[in-house]
Amino acid sequence: MSSPLADEPVESADEEAEPLTDDEYAEYLDELGSAWEVVDDHHLEATYEFDDFADALAFTNEIGELAEEEWHHPDIHLSWGEVGVEMWSHEVGGLHESDFVMAARMDRLYDGSGD
Numbered sequence: 736m737s738s739p740l741a742d743e744p745v746e747s748a749d750e751e752a753e754p755l756t757d758d759e760y761a762e763y764l765d766e767l768g769s770a771w772e773v774v775d776d777h778h779l780e781a782t783y784e785f786d787d788f789a790d791a792l793a794f795t796n797e798i799g800e801l802a803e804e805e806w807h808h809p810d811i812h813l814s815w816g817e818v819g820v821e822m823w824s825h826e827v828g829g830l831h832e833s834d835f836v837m838a839a840r841m842d843r844l845y846d847g848s849g850d
């Protein structure tokens with residue numbers, strides 16, 4: 736079951752936007768699945784598990800298409816049976832609401848693609 740955050744728009748950060756503070760991002764983190772954690776107050780991290788490399792590659796491509804559609808791109812680490820994702824906003828040098836929306840969209844893709 737993905738978070739309602741997945742229904743929010745992915746908006747680019749304002750020019751002068753500052754990264755979210757831990758108090759500010761706490762509420763968004765609570766709305767995401769437990770797979771996600773914030774690292775160094777800078778980015779979101781999660782690892783998705785798959786049966787094999789081919790399934791992990793297919794999910795990687797799904798995330799890539801989402802990122803291109805929304806023009807908001809994660810770092811993706813593809814390995815056998817696993818896809819590691821790091822998500823932050825380059826323009827603010829840290830976390831923005833859109834990172835949490837993208838994380839929820841990735842969870843929705845994963846839920847839809849099965850285990």
Ligand SMILES: C[C@H](O)[C@H](O)[C@H]1CNC2=NC(N)=NC(=O)C2=N1
Binds near residue numbers: 806822823824827
């Ligand atoms: C150069 C390009 O416009 C920028 O990288 C865009 C597109 N993708 C992006 N992705 C992420 N994660 N953060 C950004 O600030 C961002 N901005």
